[in-house]
Amino acid sequence: MVVPGHTPQQMQAAAESAAVAPVLPAERPRPPKPRSRMMRQYDLVERVRSYNPDTNEDLLNRAYVYAMKAHGSQTRASGDPYFTHPLEVAAILTDLKLDDATIVAALLHDTIEDTEATRAEIDRFFGPEIGALVEGLTKLKRLELVSREAKQAENLRKLLLAIADDVRVLLVKLADRLHNMRTLEFVPEASRRRIAEETLDIYAPLAGRMGMQEMREELEDLSFRTLDPQAYGVVMQRLDALADRNRNLIGEIESQLARKFRDHGLTARVFGRRKRPFSIWTKMERKSIGFEQLSDIFGFRVIMPDLESCYRALGIVHTTWPVVPGRFKDYISTPKQNDYRSIHTTVIGPGKQRVELQIRTEDMDQIAELGIAAHAFYKDDIGSPTELLKRESNAFAWLRHTIGILSESANPEEFLEHTKLELFHDQVFCFTPKGKLIALPRHANVIDFAYAVHTDVGNSAVGCKINGKFAALSSELQNGDEVEVLTSDAQSAPPSAWETLAITGKARAAIRRATRTAVRDQYAGLGRRIVERLFERTKLEYADDKLKGALPRLARASIEDVMAAVGRGEIKASDVARAMYPDYKEERVVRYGAKKTAAPAAKAAAPTAEPARGAFAIPISGLNSGLPVKFAPNGGAVPGDRIVGIVTPGEGITIYPIQSPALKDFEDEPERWLDVRWDVDETTPQRFPARIKVENVNEPGSLAQVATVIAEHDGNIDNISMSRRSPDFTELTIDLEVYDLKHLSAIINQLRAKTIVARVDRVNG
């Protein structure tokens, strides 16, 4: 190693005169002491010795000097000597009371990447355990941090894989990020945002999942301040004002609570704690509320000597003050996934204030604040930190589980899209009947579970049992639920409504895919029947091969595509016939039972390109599937009309508008009446048949004028028949296609406005 041309003494003197990292103005329960000068070797050793009397002072001293020499005259963006950074990172880790190897790794964490130091040399000087930690940190540093989603996902994957070997890599990495966030103001604007976003997306949630609440909160607040300084300022201002106004009240509540416990022979440590700006902000955003209540900004901690007195304290609180319903949670008997344990309750306490209480023991408090870092790695008898955490920490089990999933998933983009949120928000852990663990985001239901097990299980799910009891597929899952999904081969595709029920991206995507395929298959089947029928009737020979040759003429890629298009009504069966047999002549089809009178003007106005609608594609719900559906032959029906369906055995269902006089004919046969309603897809406008009668002045060009009005207002004329009522007036019966009732009314009104038009009425067949 090449030592830069500075003596350690010179370096230290330079470092001591350097400015100090700014300290976040937010309150912290146990803030790291602001250091007015760079920490000396002696200070660092003292900090470690205060919690670990067996510390290897020589090792710490050697690492201190080695790192200082290695970084030499390098400086940070702030102008400080670079060495202040690893030193601060080490100091943060002494606040977490970590073992010597972690502290030393923190001191050395940037040496391999940024200086002449090598892994081999670090192994030689400090041993392979520390060498491996430093190398893990070096790998992480080399990840190019860019905000592109895929890259971020890949970084997260690598981060998790790197910390799989030794969780202490994560602890150093988090401390590293925390110090960088504390000194972020010196970094150029553009990278500042990116770093803050990454911190909020990845590092803060990860700290939270490891139970390290203090770390998570400070990372969140620092990111919040960077990303939205205005909102941060507003929240801080309001917090200060409210805290100021309630200053006496908080002390009063603390002492009243403590006195109450003392009266019952319990010694408790009680303290009020202001909530953090970022958590208040997200709560305000999520529930779109302001904060006025003391309980919205202050929580009270009650720390008891042992577990039993936690419950006694709860009893005292609940018998002394009225309980706010729905706020009691016992995380002592059922700890959170990150090992958090505490009793939560809210009462109308002293001063008629809502008081939010967290009751727990000192040990639980340590875990609540420090998470995995609360386990004393430095003690001799624990074995390796990994072994200790395997024994004692659920948070660590989660981490290992997640890493397991990550090493299997190949596509980082997919991973980020479908898993990022799921990874870092509270999860539920459920089991298959065979005991396989399925991790899902909170509020997930059985549909999500089924798709998490396997797409086929999801697609064919018809029912379920949760913990042995039958339950709805939409049931929200709880931690520890054992879920048995009942499947049926008869269900080839999931109901499309599941898409809105499922909450995981994976399930939603699978449902979308399956329903798309199923709908397409349905249309293709329908189209095939329509085509076959035409070929039978016309005595033409149908063969797939022949159709294959005609695909280019139909501009479709496959036979299935053609059939689905016919089923959807996009192309007609006769188009298919003509594509296969160019001299095929279309037979006349009589529509709606009306005689087609070929009025020349009408023909000109009616765009013939408008696709014929397949009778089966009528968007009506409330029907038994499988029956053919058509509209009332004389007048049709359009969305906006109230409608009924009339069943004709052997034929199918006819849809009538409720005002149709034709319904009189079915009054004696109520069993034929069906309750139906429109089920129109707003995104793909469709046209529907309607009929109007127009009385107009009999003069040359009047028919053309009527047709023009309809065409100009985007109505399709399907048919026009004419009859002369008197020498002066002609009555036109016009079958047209419109989008809905509003559209139809607009056309009728436009016609009525014409001077040549005497009268316009809708015809209901």
Ligand code: MN
């Ligand atoms: Mn660093």
